[in-house]
Amino acid sequence: MKAIVIKNNAVRTKLPVKAVIGTAAVIMIFLWPLLKLFSEAFIGPEGFTLGYFTEIFGDAGFYEVLLNSLFINALSTVGAAIPGVLFAYIIAYTNIPLKKYFHTLLLMPVVIPSYIVTLAWMQMLSKNGLIYSLTGFELYSYAGIILMFSVCEYPIVYLLSLSHFRKIPRELEQAADISGCGKWKSFRTVLLPIMKGTLANAMLLVFLSCLDNFGIVAFIGIPANIQVLSTDIYKTVISGTDDSFQLSAAKAIILSVIAVLVMLVSKRVAEDAHAGNSEKEDMNPRICLGKARYAVAVFMGTFIFFVNIFPMITLVTSALTKAKGVAFSPETASFANFDKVLHNSKCMNGLTNSLMLALGTVLICTVIGVMLAYLSERRKNTVAKSIQMIVTFPYSIPGIILGLALILTYAKPVAGVTIYGTIWILLLSYVIRFTSVVLRSANTAFSQLDPAMEEAAEAGGSGNIAKWKKVILPLTAGPVISGMGMVAISSMMELTTSSLLWSGGSETVGVVIFNFTSAGMSNLASAYSSVILIMILAAFVVFQLLGFFITKGGKKYVNDNK
Amino acid sequence: MSTIISDLNMNFQDYQALKDVDLEIKKGEFVAILGPSGCGKTTLLRLLAGFLKPTSGKIEIDGMTVADKDSVVEPNKRNIGMVFQSYALWPHMTVIQQVLFPLQNSRFSKFKSADEQRKRAEEVLELVGMLQLKDRYPSELSGGQKQRVAIARGIVNEPALLLMDEPLSNLDAELKIEMRREISRLHKEIGGTILYVTHDQAEALGMADKIVVMSKGRIQQAGTPGEIFNSPANPFVAKFVGQSNLIKGRWEGNVFICGNGETAERKNIAEIFLEENLYPVKADNLSIVDAEASKFRGRIKEVEYQGFKNKIIMLMEDGNTVQVMANSMYDFPQEKEYGIKFA
Structure with missing residues (x-):
């Protein structure tokens, strides 16, 4: 017990330096663009x-x-x-x-x-x-x-x-x-x-x-x-x-x-x-x-079919018709739109961009989110708690505003680096928007994790790496993974900030669909969307399986303690 | 005005929760259903309330058939009141609103105008001693106060049958005794018909006019508290209510023989005990004597101090385990051999 206390003190004395750097970084990344945007509205050619x-x-x-x-x-x-x-x-x-x-x-x-x-x-x-x-x-x-x-x-x-x-x-x-x-x-x-x-x-x-x-x-x-x-x-x-x-x-x-x-x-x-x-x-x-339960089920099934499923079927069938306005039938069906979409460099580019962006966003958001949740829940670290507030703030701000804020902040090179007009500004905007999603699930996970689990690991002589690998991660994985899944899908499909921040070569899935639709090429948009739908379905299955396998032990633990 | 349950059966998939239950609850009677958890008592209560539909059988409340093989009357159309184990007070209503609610909504309410309803609600709150707290919300009440409100809500309509589902199990020991007296007093004052479900024999013995002991979905015995306690109908009732020893031995006519020939007379003992060669006897009705004075001998296995008395568990030579209550003033050295005498 004594050893643990000393160790905690050691962490505390080291914290201020880390805390200052961390807080400054978080403020620069998450808060600065919004502050810059808000000040912009009050500065005219002649000052305030x-x-x-x-x-x-x-x-x-x-x-x-x-x-x-x-x-x-x-x-x-x-x-x-x-x-x-x-x-x-x-x-x-x-x-x-x-x-x-x-x-x-x-x-x-x-x-x-x-x-x-x-x-x-x-x-x-x-x-x-x-x-x-x-x-x-x-x-x-x-x-x-x-x-x-x-x-x-x-x-x-x-x-x-x-x-x-x-x-x-x-x-x-x-x-x-x-x-x-x-x-x-x-x-x-x-x-x-x-x-x-x-x-x-x-x-x-x-x-x-x-x-x-x-x-x-x-x-x-x-x-x-x-x-x-x-x-x-x-x-x-x-x-x-x-x-x-x-x-x-x-x-x-x-x-x-x-x-x-x-x-x-x-x-x-x-x-x-x-x-x-x-x-x-x-x-x-x-x-x-x-x-009557069958009647209710039929009512519900009908609603779901007409609201959630039938529109998707129409989307696919309209993608399968050659020209806009032609009714779908087996005779008029053609894969021409899909062919065009799959051979369009913008479409393919959008897909890879969105996939890479989703991957990067999930990784960064998870690291920041889990770290912050752990520090504020377990170490009762007040700095971490205030950083949490800063990180969650952009989530309540509409995405279009964040996009605008990022343009204003990064339109000119910052510290000699230009990220505006590249894919990096999209990554930055996604991280700012979605970190709070992982953070919230991680908070849930850590608040459910009994501190004794961790103390037992320390008492059992495991070091930091073993403790995280063997105890903390397996027990918190469930909610964190569902948060990660949410971020993956949200960033894969993001449109609001992307619509302002994209540039030639850094189009995303949402932007490609938006541009097709704006240009009146709704059949191409439908074909592309159909491809995306299939990918969502695949991703959903993968995440279900992943969550199922990883959380097996964790879920059992949570249930036992309720 | 009585409640008649005839030939009631209840199956949940392949599990039979109630088997051939017959019971009559007369007007003004306080009936306690007593049994261990899983005995079917809660199922019976839920059937009477109308939350469940019986597999077969019939329930009549106040001359109205509320459930039979053809139809089931919904809870809101039965002339009943109910006090829940968890009180089930609505968090968004004040005390007086809780009590007014059945008056305003029940088709059996005799109080039609708003004035009459308010007067009646206040009268009942007065009766349970909650009138001065009538504008409080449940979150501002203690456990005992919530209990009183729940009772007031249950009786306000003078239902033909008041169902009480282990209403005292969430209270601490002292409050339990106080509320027990309170419920008995209310029953005397208002004279309603009550069906009270509990697993606590002290509650049942202390309050009820009639006790129905249930086990494994069947009624084991129904009778006055005295009958149940003193002449149990079968070994289960003897153990569960009387906390009797069931001593193994053999019967010769009306004489029970155990140990090396110690005997006891048949007094108020049902036939089934003779068939199973058991002798039911309460721990209080046994005494520990020197080994030479009895032919039923054994050694002390455990002594549990209970204040005035010691509960002594003895392992007998013939393999019986027997509980004896003895005045805690006397000390029994454990290494010695003792005998047991039937009082």
């Missing part, structure tokens, strides 16, 4: 000015953009909440068959990027398509944007509600039943009021995610001439006028203020969301539906 803000607020168009954003996002949160809560309730409480598969399929929009989903819906609802002739639904409209947001964001509400539903003790609902309430009444008077904190938090996160989104509003909003904050900032940046950077910086501040406010409110709401609930999730069904 509020002129850019007065210009923005004097422009009636900006109010329209602001209102559009708020209106679309508000309705989208409702649109995401309804299916999210409904399906969470069904999956959490009923005994429908095939539950595990429904759960996985409901999460499709988490792994398929919103711009591919949007592209698929664009194909499904194209003017000469069957669905359009049946429904007459105009996708290029407010309703269309709101629909796409709802389709892409409902999993946030679904996942948070699912976990909370399972944590509500079943007796609370039974007590309401006994008191004379039917299922609907007890849902309204007992479950929903208990859930409202979680629900509010989930809806605010949806709101935030909508603010951050670029793919949907760019694909549908721009052709429909509906501007929201992110597309407006994008347009201002690429307009290339003298003060375009300053104006967009000022707009970025307004957007950030909204985002940070929403974030703060959501954190506040989440804190008191869990009063009176059990810690453990109760996975057993509570409502036995009898024969």
Whole structure:
């Protein structure tokens, strides 16, 4: 025991130097670009000015953009909440068959990027398509944007509600039943009021995610001439006028203020969301539906098919038709689009770039994330805790703003090195955006890891390397790997910051699809997206297997201690 | 107004949780279902509440068939109240709101206007001594206070049947005794019909008019606390409720013989004990004597100090293990041989 204490002291005395260097590096990398961006908005040709803000607020168009954003996002949160809560309730409480598969399929929009989903819906609802002739639904409209947001964001509400539903003790609902309430009444008077904190938090996160989104509003909003904050900032940046950077910086501040406010409110709401609930999730069904369970399963399957699967099928079939507007049939099927895509240097370049970027981002984010989580959770290191806050900050800032900030910071060579216009700036932006994802999962992992495990390893005489290799990593691998998977997919599919930071030769998957779609070559975009879909599917399988094999021991340990 | 359970069976896949259960609970009766965990008592309670559908059999509450082979009435349409083991107070409602809730929602509520409902809720809160805390939330209450609110919520509608699911198991020992008295008092004052599920024999013996002992999904014995305690129907009841010794020996007519010929008379002993050649006897009804004074001899294996008394475990010559309660004032040196006398 004594030896361990001395060792800890030794680490402490060495820390200040490391801590200073570490903190400085983190501030430079994660915070400096944003600070630079925010200061830009206040610096005019003659020094400090509020002129850019007065210009923005004097422009009636900006109010329209602001209102559009708020209106679309508000309705989208409702649109995401309804299916999210409904399906969470069904999956959490009923005994429908095939539950595990429904759960996985409901999460499709988490792994398929919103711009591919949007592209698929664009194909499904194209003017000469069957669905359009049946429904007459105009996708290029407010309703269309709101629909796409709802389709892409409902999993946030679904996942948070699912976990909370399972944590509500079943007796609370039974007590309401006994008191004379039917299922609907007890849902309204007992479950929903208990859930409202979680629900509010989930809806605010949806709101935030909508603010951050670029793919949907760019694909549908721009052709429909509906501007929201992110597309407006994008347009201002690429307009290339003298003060375009300053104006967009000022707009970025307004957007950030909204985002940070929403974030703060959501954190506040989440804190008191869990009063009176059990810690453990109760996975057993509570409502036995009898024969009706098949009807519910069919309803659910139909929803999943039309919202998540059928659009993807249309995406693939439209990729298989030679020309835009030709209906798909076995006779018109051709691999011409795939052929073009696979022989297009930009497409292939995009793929390799995105793969390399994903790999690099995962590696760097994991090292930083695991180290920070370990230092703040285990060593109760206050410096590490404050660094955590800095690292998580950019995650709440919409990606378009980060892109803009990086342009402003790195447009000119920094310390003699130019990374703007190369692939390195993309890597940097991904690391800044996604480190907090690994960090959060690592925090979860370390908070679940009993300190005694580590102490036992030290007491057993193992050194640092053996301790990490044999004890810490195997026991924390589960959550960390799922965080890594999330980062891999997010960076592979990133579009928002990439749309500002890419340059010839450093296109990414998202950028290639964006450029095809903007240029009206939606069949090529579909073919390319189909290739990506297959890759996502493969990656999903690999990560499932990987997680399964690595966490076997770790999961057992966690369960034993609950 | 009685509750009649006839020929009730409950299967979970291939596991039979209840077998041919028949039971009548008369109006105003306090019935305790007593049994070890896994005996089916909770299943029976859940069937009465309507959370489960029986495999076969019939349940009638207050003249209304709530479950038979054709149909099951949902919990909200049964005239019942329930007190949960975990209290199950809604975290988002104040004390008075919890108690008002059944009044406002139950079709059996006799209190229709908002005024009547408020008056009734306050009356019941007064009865359980929680009126002064009526605006608190559950998170601001202690365990005993939560328990009182849960009881108030259960009885507020004067249900035809009040179900209580181990309501005292989450309380500490002192509070348990206090709440036991409280529940008995409430039962006397309001006179409702209560079905009380517990694994604690002291609770059952202390409060109930009738005890139903269950094991392995079957009713082992039903009767007054005195009957259950003094004349157990079978070895299981003798062990579980009476904590009796089951001494192995042989019966000759109405005389039990064990050891080297020590005898005991048949008093209130069911036929099944004779068939199994067992003699049920409580530790209190045995005394330790010098080896020469008895033909049932053995050595002391363990002495457990219990305050006033010592619980002495003896290993007898004929292989029986016997528990004897002896005044802790007397000291029995362990190396000696002793005899046992039936009182």
